[in-house]
Amino acid sequence: MTVRTRFAPSPTGYLHIGGARTALFSYLFARRHGGEFVLRVEDTDRERSTAESVNAILEGMTWLGLDYDEGPFYQTERMERYREVIDQLLAEDKAYYCYATREELDELREAQMKRGEKPRYDRRYRDFTGTPPAGVKPVVRFKNPLDGLVVVEDAIRGRVTFRNDELDDLIIARGDGTPTYNLTVVVDDMDMRITHVVRGDDHLNNTPRQINLYRALGVEPPAFAHLPMIHGPDGAKLSKRHGAVSVVQYRHDGFLPEALLNYLVRLGWSHGDEEIFSRAELVQLFDLKDVNHSASSINPEKLRWLNQHYMRELPVADVAAELRWHLGQLGIDPDELGPKPSAIVPAYVDRVHTLVEMAEQAKPFYQDAVEPDPAAMAKLDASAAMVVDALIVALEDDAIWESSDTLEAAVKGVAKTLDLKLGKVGPVLRLALLGHTSSPSFGVILELMGRVRSIQRLNAFRDRIGA
Structure with a gap:
């Protein structure tokens, strides 16, 4: 027997994380058993089903990498x-x-x-x-x-x-002849040769009715697995007040698909004390018998931790591709101005937990000019002008632009020459280049900004602070 599972969402809204977890468990079960995963869109509720919701479901499935072997099939095309x-x-x-x-x-x-x-x-x-x-x-x-x-x-x-x-x-x-859910789901699963139905336990009360329908049609029912619900951190039913519940919203909030998948699979499933799983490991290890019987609660901080882990561990090019998307959401085209996203990722990956945070912190590199933070400006003393002048002179030397290390050494050399602590030099450089005083090392931000733009910003900053 070939194992065949399905994910059958109703397109009356976005793909929420409960549905995404159901899709993931169905996908993993089929893949582990060398089976087939089918996508079916249950769109018979014509008043509430929309093309936008269908697109949101397909977009969420694609972003998560839950590739299906057949479908999408639409119930509205099966009325006869x-x-x-x-x-x-x-x-x-x-x-x-x-x-x-x-x-x-x-x-x-x-x-x-x-x-x-x-x-x-x-x-x-x-x-x-x-x-x-x-x-x-x-x-x-x-x-x-x-x-x-x-x-x-x-x-x-x-x-x-x-x-x-x-x-x-x-x-x-119904009275107008349209079929109801319990009929359509049985006919679809029967015709599509579904062997295992994985779905939320809110469907459990429908199951005996559907089993009787299968038998009336002379068909052996599939095996069933009903997943417990997902709750918010407070133990209440998951809702919008708990934060993002749409898969697409998680992307907009800066999470990687690999992190969200790892997070979703641990909402109710475990393998010993392990927390991190690659997709290949999940396919090898996943078993429905290891799914918990009780409801799971979301933990936003755990998702943030997982996301940072994957930003560090995935190939830089993969993370950079998602970062490019987030920069685009800010109206930034990194091909027009500034460093490549692949240069930003290693510079900021240890400083942020989401790609939204990374894009926001990287924004100054893609702007024509920055507006320095007024609170930080107010803390500067009379030495600031002297520091800027010395930095401009030092940075005009082509020899120091060999690497971020030589640039770092040059900034420290300025502090030593001026007989100032580095704490008097660093904030000035960061304010001039980025508009704030929190950033990666001096050498890294100078290398990302480049020689010409770094000197331009220092000159503009010098004009701002005056004598």
């Missing part, structure tokens, strides 16, 4: 197939038309609640043979078995048992 299955179930007396109106169902529910009963449809039209009431567009309901048990052998939760007499005759087609 769903109608065919509904007709088949009706013909085989495994489904029936239900003519109960909304008013009837509301009255039924109200009466059941008054009696302290669980509200549910009472199957009043299950064996109906009379004349259909006029003016009612009937729904189609599945004839759920009336007795017996449905046993779900869940790969994460273990055995979960449901009584058939507790399950409704679920609606599989």
Whole structure:
């Protein structure tokens, strides 16, 4: 048997991190078993589904590198197939038309609640043979078995048992003929030969109904694995108030896809005490039996730590490509002015945790001029002008531009010549070049800025501070 998993998001919003984790676990399970991973877009909710949401899902999958073997398939393109299955179930007396109106169902529910009963449809039209009431567009309901048990052998939760007499005759087609979720998902998984369904545990209550549908269609149900929820740091249900919940937003916030994947896989899965996993290691090690049963909580600081780790460990060219994207978000084209992003990365990687922070700190290298921080300017004393003059003279010597080390030595030489502590020279140089006093070493920032622009900025700074 070839293992086949799927990720089946509804395009009614962005790809959130819960969905991304589901996609990741499905992807890893298929890859570990040499199987196939399918992407399906469940877009039958035409009022809420949008092209923008579809694009956001595809963009998030691409950015995370969750490459699928088949798809994307769209449910809206499979309506004839769903109608065919509904007709088949009706013909085989495994489904029936239900003519109960909304008013009837509301009255039924109200009466059941008054009696302290669980509200549910009472199957009043299950064996109906009379004349259909006029003016009612009937729904189609599945004839759920009336007795017996449905046993779900869940790969994460273990055995979960449901009584058939507790399950409704679920609606599989609305009054306008459109199929419902529980019908479409079964038909799709059946037709696409899905062997393992990995999804959130909010779907667990649908599973026994779907298993009964599979069996009514003469198909063995796939294996199921229901993932526990993801909570915020405070233990509450994850929401926007906890920060980014969209995968695309994590990119905008400066995180690398490798860091987010590593972070997501550890939300509920573990392998000993290890924290860092390459994609190849995840494919080799991932197993659904190692997924925790309880909900996981996000930890923003852990993600920041992971992100810095990957900024350090990944090839500079890969990180630089993402940095170029972030510079573009600031309206910067590094090909027009300033150093290559690949030169910025090693200079700043130990000073930041996200690419947004790196892009912001690198911004002065790509500007025509900088505005010095007023608070830092106020701390300068009378020696500042002398320091600038000495730095200009020193930097005009071509010989010191051999490397960042020789530039560093030149700045220290200026301090020694002026008989000043380095703390009197460094802030002046940083303010002149970058507009603030926090940066990598003097030699590094001079090398990144270049000889001509460094001297230009020092001259402009000299004019600003006067005599």
